[in-house]
Amino acid sequence: MHLAHNEHDLHEITRRCHAIRMNGIDSELLTPQQIKQRVPMINLNARFPVLGALYQGRAGTARHDAVAWGYARGADALGVDIIQNCEVLGFEIQNNEVKGVHTSQGLIRADKVGCVAAGNSSVLAAQAGLKLPLESATLQAFVSEPLKPMLDSVVTSNTVHCYVSQSDKGELVIGGSSDPYNSYSQRGGFDQIEHVVGPMAELYPIISRLKMMRQWGGTVDLAPDRSLFSGNPPWAICTSTVAGAPAALKLRPAPETCSPIRWPTAGCTRSLNRSGWNVLPAANLSTKARPPALPTN
Amino acid sequence: MLLIECPWCGQCEQSEFQYGGEAHLNRATANSNDAELSAFLFLRSNVRGDTAERWFHAAGCRRWFNARRNTVDDRFICTYKPGHSAPQETTDA
Numbered sequence: 001m002h003l004a005h006n007e008h009d010l011h012e013i014t015r016r017c018h019a020i021r022m023n024g025i026d027s028e029l030l031t032p033q034q035i036k037q038r039v040p041m042i043n044l045n046a047r048f049p050v051l052g053a054l055y056q057g058r059a060g061t062a063r064h065d066a067v068a069w070g071y072a073r074g075a076d077a078l079g080v081d082i083i084q085n086c087e088v089l090g091f092e093i094q095n096n097e098v099k100g101v102h103t104s105q106g107l108i109r110a111d112k113v114g115c116v117a118a119g120n121s122s123v124l125a126a127q128a129g130l131k132l133p134l135e136s137a138t139l140q141a142f143v144s145e146p147l148k149p150m151l152d153s154v155v156t157s158n159t160v161h162c163y164v165s166q167s168d169k170g171e172l173v174i175g176g177s178s179d180p181y182n183s184y185s186q187r188g189g190f191d192q193i194e195h196v197v198g199p200m201a202e203l204y205p206i207i208s209r210l211k212m213m214r215q216w217g218g219t220v221d222l223a224p225d226r227s228l229f230s231g232n233p234p235w236a237i238c239t240s241t242v243a244g245a246p247a248a249l250k251l252r253p254a255p256e257t258c259s260p261i262r263w264p265t266a267g268c269t270r271s272l273n274r275s276g277w278n279v280l281p282a283a284n285l286s287t288k289a290r291p292p293a294l295p296t297n
Numbered sequence: 298m299l300l301i302e303c304p305w306c307g308q309c310e311q312s313e314f315q316y317g318g319e320a321h322l323n324r325a326t327a328n329s330n331d332a333e334l335s336a337f338l339f340l341r342s343n344v345r346g347d348t349a350e351r352w353f354h355a356a357g358c359r360r361w362f363n364a365r366r367n368t369v370d371d372r373f374i375c376t377y378k379p380g381h382s383a384p385q386e387t388t389d390a
């Protein structure tokens with residue numbers, strides 16, 4: 001559930017709702033009363049009042065360990081060897097073609113190299129002489145003490161910059177925007193904590209005295225317009241807007257290492273975003289179905 | 298990086314400052330081609346380690362300045378006025 005707090009937000013969620021439907025995925029707009037029904041703890045009359053929301057009822061959360069282990073098992077089943085504690089230190093490049101990677105455990109030969117280093121993508125790409133349109137920053141998250149079930153949705157807001165969901169164990173999982181400067185520290189700034197808990201306490205006054213049990217920061221790689229990007233062959237790159245999700249880099253540096261980058265790219269896999277909140281295989285959707293009409297008010 | 302040394306005001310709280318991205322970029326000109334313009338707009342060094350960057354004392358003197366900072370531990374190495382190149386000595390800020 002994505003909240004709107006002003007007229008511009010309402011236009012934006014309406015546009016997005018249509019865009020999602022045009023892609024064959026169901027999505028609806030909620031009135032403040034409908035939001036209150038689903039999220040009783042919300043304060044609709046906040047400093048930036050809640051005027052509506054974009055809602056995708058079938059979306060939900062998957063436990064992060066399960067996701068990581070699912071990927072690991074899937075890769076393993078496909079014959080991928082996962083070598084732990086093995087740092088890539090550089091690329092073996094001959095005649096402008098990648099021939100392998102130098103690691104802390106020696107040279108590994110390969111004709112093609114994929115790079116999925118998330119926040120460190122540009123650091124690795126630089127080792128191959130490529131400059132990526134990415135900047136790295138810290139994104140923090142917070143986990144509260146466990147509570148009885150009180151929130152049956154993931155509620156996000158771009159405008160006041162906070163999001164919250166409740167885990168199976170009852171903890172509220174809370175986040176906001178990334179820290180506003182480049183960093184690889186994996187340790188967030190203190191003032192950003194206030195930027196997140198301020199709007200949280202305003203939107204959900206009931207949690208104002210809640211204790212946070214954990215806080216951590218990870219490094220996210222952000223494109224300047226927060227969009228996917230891709231380069232021209234012979235090297236191709238896709239990255240996701242959020243937190244360095246799949247950045248696939250097929251590395252074969254051309255003679256002029258950094259060819260012009262095209263923005264944005266047709267054909268660059270949109271499905272990368274499926275690692276985010278709303279998981280639905282596109283194959284299950286009928287794109288022929290006309291999007292249902294949106295409510296008029 | 299709880300305190301940042303403004304070259305004009307001295308040490309002030311980090312929350313008074315805004316980040317301004319990589320310092321010492323060469324601006325694209327009217328004669329730049331697409332690749333040069335694209336590089337100026339979108340490509341940054343994104344250094345992991347000692348980097349030079351711009352900061353703005355937004356809730357203070359409202360002046361821009363440059364800083365050298367280590368992006369791994371977020372420690373400021375030094376700050377200096379615009380128009381100067383990054384000092385090489387490492388004074389701990």
Ligand SMILES: Cc1cc2nc3c(=O)[nH]c(=O)nc-3n(C[C@H](O)[C@H](O)[C@H](O)COP(=O)(O)OP(=O)(O)OC[C@H]3O[C@@H](n4cnc5c(N)ncnc54)[C@H](O)[C@@H]3O)c2cc1C
Nearest residue numbers: 087088116117118120139140141218243244245246275276
């Ligand atoms: C605080 C925070 C909260 C988040 N919350 C959510 C959420 O609630 N829901 C959601 O969907 N997403 C969330 N995300 C985003 C999500 O965690 C990431 O998108 C996802 O983990 C990225 O996966 P990845 O495999 O691309 O990268 P990562 O999991 O970051 O993997 C990159 C790997 O590359 C390795 N690496 C880097 N350099 C080298 C090198 N030189 N040699 C070898 N290995 C190297 C790193 O050690 C790391 O293991 C969150 C992110 C953060 C930071």
Ligand SMILES: [Zn+2]
Nearest residue numbers: 303306354358
């Ligand atoms: Zn100042």
